[in-house]
Amino acid sequence: MHMRRAPWLTAYACFVYAFIYLPILVLIVYSFSGSGVGGFPPKDWTLHWYRVLFDDGALWASVLNSMEVALAAVVISLGLGLPAALALDRSDFPGKAAFRRLVLLPLILPGIITGLSLLMLFVAAGIKLSLLTITLGHGTALISVATTEIFAGLQKFERVQEEASLDLGANHWRTFWHVTFPNLRVSLIAAGLLIFTLSLDEIAVSFFLIGRDNTLPLEIWSRLRRGITPEINAISTLILLFSIALIVIWYRLRMRGERAPAEAATVPLEPAVEARTL
Amino acid sequence: MYTRAYKSAVTIPPLLWVTAFLLIPYAILFAHSFWSVSPSQVIVHNWNLQNYLELWRNPMYLTVLFRSMRIAGSVTLLALLLGYPLAYYVSFHAVKRKDLLYQLVIIPLWASYLVRGYAWKTILGSDGVLNGFLQFLHITHGPVQFFLYSPFAVVLTLTHIYTPFTFLPIYASLEHVPRNMVEASQDLGASPWKTFLRVILPLSLPGVIAGATFAFVLTLGDFLAPLLVGGPSGIMISNIVVSLFGAAYNWPLGAAISLCMLVLVVALLVVTEKIEKRLAS
Amino acid sequence: MNAEPATGATGAMGTASTAGATAATGAGRGLLSVRNVEKRFGARPVLRGISIEVAAGEFLTILGESGSGKTTLLRLIAGFEELDSGEIWMGDERLDVLPAYRRQVNTVFQNYAIFPHLSVFENVAFGLRAKGTAKAEIPDRVRQALDMVKMGEYAGSAPSRLSGGQQQRVALARALVNRPKILLLDEPLSALDANLRKQMQAELKSLQREVGITFIFVTHDQEEAMALSDRVALLRQGLVEQITDPREIYGRPATAYVAQFIGQTNLLHAEVQDGVARAGAIAWRASGEAGTATFSLRPESIRLANVHPAAQNSGAGAGQPTGQNSARNASVRFCGRILTQTFGGAADLIEIDCGDGQILRARIATPGLLQGDAEFEFAEADAVRVRDSAAG
Numbered sequence: 001m002h003m004r005r006a007p008w009l010t011a012y013a014c015f016v017y018a019f020i021y022l023p024i025l026v027l028i029v030y031s032f033s034g035s036g037v038g039g040f041p042p043k044d045w046t047l048h049w050y051r052v053l054f055d056d057g058a059l060w061a062s063v064l065n066s067m068e069v070a071l072a073a074v075v076i077s078l079g080l081g082l083p084a085a086l087a088l089d090r091s092d093f094p095g096k097a098a099f100r101r102l103v104l105l106p107l108i109l110p111g112i113i114t115g116l117s118l119l120m121l122f123v124a125a126g127i128k129l130s131l132l133t134i135t136l137g138h139g140t141a142l143i144s145v146a147t148t149e150i151f152a153g154l155q156k157f158e159r160v161q162e163e164a165s166l167d168l169g170a171n172h173w174r175t176f177w178h179v180t181f182p183n184l185r186v187s188l189i190a191a192g193l194l195i196f197t198l199s200l201d202e203i204a205v206s207f208f209l210i211g212r213d214n215t216l217p218l219e220i221w222s223r224l225r226r227g228i229t230p231e232i233n234a235i236s237t238l239i240l241l242f243s244i245a246l247i248v249i250w251y252r253l254r255m256r257g258e259r260a261p262a263e264a265a266t267v268p269l270e271p272a273v274e275a276r277t278l
Numbered sequence: 279m280y281t282r283a284y285k286s287a288v289t290i291p292p293l294l295w296v297t298a299f300l301l302i303p304y305a306i307l308f309a310h311s312f313w314s315v316s317p318s319q320v321i322v323h324n325w326n327l328q329n330y331l332e333l334w335r336n337p338m339y340l341t342v343l344f345r346s347m348r349i350a351g352s353v354t355l356l357a358l359l360l361g362y363p364l365a366y367y368v369s370f371h372a373v374k375r376k377d378l379l380y381q382l383v384i385i386p387l388w389a390s391y392l393v394r395g396y397a398w399k400t401i402l403g404s405d406g407v408l409n410g411f412l413q414f415l416h417i418t419h420g421p422v423q424f425f426l427y428s429p430f431a432v433v434l435t436l437t438h439i440y441t442p443f444t445f446l447p448i449y450a451s452l453e454h455v456p457r458n459m460v461e462a463s464q465d466l467g468a469s470p471w472k473t474f475l476r477v478i479l480p481l482s483l484p485g486v487i488a489g490a491t492f493a494f495v496l497t498l499g500d501f502l503a504p505l506l507v508g509g510p511s512g513i514m515i516s517n518i519v520v521s522l523f524g525a526a527y528n529w530p531l532g533a534a535i536s537l538c539m540l541v542l543v544v545a546l547l548v549v550t551e552k553i554e555k556r557l558a559s
Numbered sequence: 560m561n562a563e564p565a566t567g568a569t570g571a572m573g574t575a576s577t578a579g580a581t582a583a584t585g586a587g588r589g590l591l592s593v594r595n596v597e598k599r600f601g602a603r604p605v606l607r608g609i610s611i612e613v614a615a616g617e618f619l620t621i622l623g624e625s626g627s628g629k630t631t632l633l634r635l636i637a638g639f640e641e642l643d644s645g646e647i648w649m650g651d652e653r654l655d656v657l658p659a660y661r662r663q664v665n666t667v668f669q670n671y672a673i674f675p676h677l678s679v680f681e682n683v684a685f686g687l688r689a690k691g692t693a694k695a696e697i698p699d700r701v702r703q704a705l706d707m708v709k710m711g712e713y714a715g716s717a718p719s720r721l722s723g724g725q726q727q728r729v730a731l732a733r734a735l736v737n738r739p740k741i742l743l744l745d746e747p748l749s750a751l752d753a754n755l756r757k758q759m760q761a762e763l764k765s766l767q768r769e770v771g772i773t774f775i776f777v778t779h780d781q782e783e784a785m786a787l788s789d790r791v792a793l794l795r796q797g798l799v800e801q802i803t804d805p806r807e808i809y810g811r812p813a814t815a816y817v818a819q820f821i822g823q824t825n826l827l828h829a830e831v832q833d834g835v836a837r838a839g840a841i842a843w844r845a846s847g848e849a850g851t852a853t854f855s856l857r858p859e860s861i862r863l864a865n866v867h868p869a870a871q872n873s874g875a876g877a878g879q880p881t882g883q884n885s886a887r888n889a890s891v892r893f894c895g896r897i898l899t900q901t902f903g904g905a906a907d908l909i910e911i912d913c914g915d916g917q918i919l920r921a922r923i924a925t926p927g928l929l930q931g932d933a934e935f936e937f938a939e940a941d942a943v944r945v946r947d948s949a950a951g
Contacts, residue, residue: 004470016360020386020441023397026407030400072371079347084292091285098334102296108492109543110499111543112516113536116523117303120533124306143292163279163639164672166659168686168737172284178685182676201390203502208523217392224506233400236393243388251381279639281658 012094024240031233040152049234059235062219067228070199074141074192081146081191082184087146089154104148111204112142119208130211137205142198146191155188186253193250197243304540310533319527329534339518339535348499348515349433354444356437357493358486361444365485366478369452380449387442395506398435402426402507427509435503440496444489452478453486484554491550495543515539590615590773591741596645598631598797605631607797608645613741613775618767620776620784621821623794624820625904629777632794633743636775637666649740660689665734666743670750671726673718679705679729680714686737704736705729707766724755731763735770744776748783760787764793781821785809793817815947818855825919827854827942836942839915843891843939853947858908860941861921864892864934891934895919911935 032045053059084103088096106114118137119129127133163177163181203217210218216239220232310484312325333339368379388395401407404421412418424430455478463473508514515535522532578644589612598606606628611746613619634640636647638659647655654662665686674682683701692700705711708728718726727747734742748756764787767774776921778784784791785805792802793816800820801813812818815826829838831852836845838854845852895911898918905921909929913919921935 006470009367009371010362013364016364016441017382019360019438020383023394023401023438024386024389026401027393027397029423030407040511052698079291080295086288087292090280092291093285093289097720099296102300103292105300108495108547110496110516110539112499112501112519113307113540113543116519116532116536117307118299119523120306120310121299121303121528136299141297143295147292153471158670158672160668160670160672161674163637163659163691164666164668164674165641165685166279167637167664168689168733169660170685170689171658171660172281174689179674197388201388201392203392207520212409218376219388220392220396224392232396236390236396239393240389243390244385245387245389251384373882 010212016179027117027233027240028237030230031237033230049230052231053234056231059216059219062214062216065131065213066200066216069138070196072135073138073142073199074195075194077142077146078150078188078192080139081143082150082188084143084147085150085154088151104144106150107144111202112208115205115208118205122209128211129209131213131215133209133211134206134215137209138199140200141202141205142195145195145198149191149194150184150187151165153184153190157183186256190250190253193246193253197246197250201239201243281363286341297412307533307537307540310530311537313530313533315528315530317554321529329531332531333538338517342513342518343515345429346498346516349429349436349514350494352433353440353497354490354493354514355434356433357444358448358490360437361386361489362448362482362486364441365445365452366474370447370478383442383445383449391439391502394437394439395503398431398438399426399507402431402434426507427512429508430511431507432503432512436497436500439503440493443492444486447485447488447492448482449485451482455481462541464549484557487550487553487557491546495546499539499543567592579639584666589613590650591775592646593632593636594646594648596632596635596647597643598628598635598640599643605764605797606635606642609794609798610645611792611799613773614742615773616693616771617789618764618774618776618787620778620788620791621794622778622781622784622791622820624779627794628797629747629779629794633666633745633775633777636741637664637743638662664743665737665739665741666745667727667730667734667747669746671723671730671747673721673726673729673733675718677718678714679710679716679718679721682718682729683714683733683736685733688721690737700736701732704732707735707769708732708762721936723750727751727759731766737771739772739776741773744774746778747776749778749780756783763787785821791821793820811943812945815853815855815945818943818945823858823920825856825858826945827856827917827919828852829854839913839917841891841893841913841917843942844889845942845944847944853945854942855945856919856937856942858922859906859938860918861911861919861923861935862937863923863926863929864936889939890936891939891942892934894932894934896932902927 032047032048087093088103089098093099115137118133118140121254122129122133157180161179162175165179166172170178202215203221206215206218207221214222216235220235223229223232311319312327313321313323314326314328316322325342351501358559364383368383372379398440399406402425403409404423404426406426408425409418409421412422413420459477459481460473463477464470468476498514500514501520504512504514504517505520516539519532519535522535523527561666591607591611591613593611593613595608595610596606597604597608605626609628609632614938621632631640635642635655638655638657642655646653649663654664675687677685683704684697687697687700701714702711705714708731710725710728710732713721713725713729718729721729730747748759748763752758760783763774763776769781776784776787785808788805790802790804791808793800793808795816801808801817802809808817809821812821812824818824818826827836827838829836829852830850831837831845831847832849834844834846835842835856836852845854876877893913895913898910898912900910901908903922907922907926909921909923909926911919911921911933
């Protein structure tokens with residue numbers, strides 16, 4: 001279908017893109033600027049801040065922490081999101097609607113509420129705050145992402161294949177492993193990538209559950225409180241590139257078999273994406 | 279086709295987890311909101327409504343709440359004004375590079391909230407890029423103060439964060455507008471503008487509502503942007519909660535505010551769900 | 560065609576026909592016995608106490624329009640749904656209490672349901688592996704099954720590269736390799752184009768004869784049913800309207816619904832009295848109780864009277880039954896005005912106005928161009944009395 005050309009709209013669209021990318025470009029550009037963050041235009045091109053970054057032990061310790069937490073969060077979220085998606089797809093039980101809303105609630109609820117309520121739980125249960133509590137927080141908040149992604153994958157999966165498998169003599173367990181699971185592989189990997197990325201960048205929930213060890217965002221945060229250092233630009237650029245790589249892979253996986261980006265833009269995606277600012 | 283055992287096996291583990299880590303915490307939050315703090319910094323379980331009365335009576339809370347809602351409203355409006363035309367452009371006008379353009383919108387989302395907030399801080403500061411740029415062009419002669427540490431900065435930063443969020447659901451609903459309906463409208467003589475008003479816009483409303491809800495709710499509950507770029511005049515309601523759980527040590531009061539936020543969010547969700555259902559029929 | 564709504568049929572009728580059919584096929588006890596099965600979806604009843612006996616080695620087609628319950632019945636036999644009341648037995652054992660994976664029944668699905676992530680070989684081997692067949696045995700059995708459906712060359716292929724017809728053969732092989740007692744086929748040919756469909760019908764029929772397994776075939780296409788089956792069970796609103804072999808169901812439909820569903824027919828509403836049925840100006844000898852009755856008369860049974868040399872006694876005037884001649888081919892004559900004549904290949908479809916608002920349709924071979932009034936006849940035995948009330 002052809003629409004008449006609309007130059008104003010095109011210009012406006014360019015403006016919006018510029019607005020969206022401006023801070024990112026500033027970040028990247030100024031991470032190479034010798035004078036750090038001040039002024040315009042940027043001067044003194046240098047890799048100095050990256051060198052400082054590589055020597056920064058505390059920062060890399062927090063990166064390691066973040067990776068550990070992210071991996072654990074992936075395991076928890078997928079491990080619970082998969083049965084949750086199956087339950088929502090196949091089973092009818094009293095309170096199913098409430099269950100669905102509860103599972104999906106952390107997606108739209110501001111992270112502060114999820115974080116605070118979990119904090120109170122841990123205090124009441126006498127659990128000391130640590131990377132473990134952060135992991136539990138991420139896992140809980142991100143189950144909704146896993147559930148949404150896997151549920152979407154289930155919708156595309158033909159249930160009749162499971163019937164065929166049962167018909168041929170395979171019991172439920174065998175059917176799950178040999179028929180359902182292989183067909184969900186793409187959804188699971190995509191969900192895993194998404195959860196990993198979200199967990200790496202997560203700050204709102206982590207803010208309240210932090211113990212002695214910092215995750216990367218929290219480490220950056222504490223340094224920001226002390227003042228702007230251009231080193232932050234460098235690490236931010238690196239995080240950006242890493243996250244982008246993961247997300248591009250995720251997107252490609254999601255698009256496998258689809259022809260239109262509209263498939264990616266269907267409802268199951270936005271809640272997953274909205275989860276960005278947990 | 280699915281046995282009882284199968285259904286139980288898939289339902290029970292997530293149910294247990296969600297009960298333990300969502301339902302019970304909310305219950306504890308709920309309980310805390312009815313307790314209070316003794317002068318010796320101990321939480322006393324004396325069930326009462328003091329916290330809620332305090333919220334109602336003390337003008338500071340209401341002031342901050344209204345400011346938060348104004349900020350949330352502004353962000354939502356701006357994000358829609360930016361996101362909708364962009365979505366419309368990518369959906370209807372970008373024929374060849376639609377996929378790429380779509381990806382270009384998603385990518386900034388993965389640039390970490392913190393990182394983007396920090397970027398705005400460096401841009402808007404008195405030594406920052408914007409001021410430097412304006413002085414470079416001799417548009418201004420000294421640093422402009424109000425760019426940073428003001429509600430303006432908070433709105434700007436959060437609009438930046440949430441524009442992709444409004445884009446996505448609007449784009450999804452625009453993609454679902456049947457193209458032959460648009461063609462039929464044009465065939466019947468409606469101008470592009472009329473076609474937009476009468477056909478496309480109504481059909482895209484579910485996406486608009488979804489995007490607006492997300493932007494509004496998440497902005498309202500945001501505490502990071504105010505801390506980064508808001509300054510004293512940009513404090514939002516969640517910042518009060520943060521301090522109540524921090525230095526100001528009054529968990530019950532903080533819980534009360536949080537609970538109000540929770541109730542507000544759930545109410546908004548229920549309302550938008552109902553609206554979407556009515557639109558769908 | 561007069562559109563007569565045939566009101567319900569009872570299950571008893573099905574059983575009566577079944578008894579006849581069982582005797583006809585000579586089988587002893589049925590291999591599969593569906594007894595008074597009821598199934599509801601929510602508040603909506605789909606099967607209302609249906610009973611069928613299926614003989615070993617027969618090709619039974621379950622025919623019906625959408626909503627008649629035929630697919631539901633199939634799924635109950637396969638084990639994908641649970642019945643609300645009644646029982647299903649296979650031989651001496653109760654079938655409906657077993658889960659799907661323990662039944663010696665296999666299904667060919669409407670869109671084949673081939674596993675996309677497995678090769679053709681692995682698809683066919685799936686059931687064998689699930690049941691723990693000896694590894695050494697598997698390749699031979701798979702090859703045998705694939706050869707039977709002429710897909711032997713495609714063992715290593717990926718299903719995505721196969722056409723619809725090819726996938727369907729793989730689905731067949733995948734089911735048959737397990738040597739089930741019964742093969743269920745759920746409208747397997749509906750996704751194929753007309754030519755391929757005819758070809759597959761022939762192959763299915765010869766396959767069934769070769770393998771000797773009971774086939775239960777579901778379709779809404781009555782021509783398909785008539786071509787393939789040993790017996791046809793016509794379902795309507797969750798009950799068996801009639802179950803018998805194709806010739807019988809065509810020539811002796813039990814109810815008006817059957818008469819109209821299978822092939823085309825004219826429904827004559829007649830008054831029967833003293834052994835004579837009268838519909839408007841047409842009269843013929845008929846047995847059975849007196850009163851109002853409906854008769855089914857196939858269009859091809861109607862001929863032009865003056866053309867046919869084998870016409871019986873001319874009789875005075877139109878519409879009189881022939882005399883005391885009790886020959887089964889006694890012919891009945893009537894007069895009518897030609898309304899329309901439509902070319903139809905070997906025979907033309909002719910609409911005849913017989914007076915009193917009665918319009919009959921006839922299929923007459925090469926009649927030449929007809930106009931005005933003409934005389935027609937049909938054999939007495941071709942007017943089949945059908946039930947059209949629930950109390951039948």
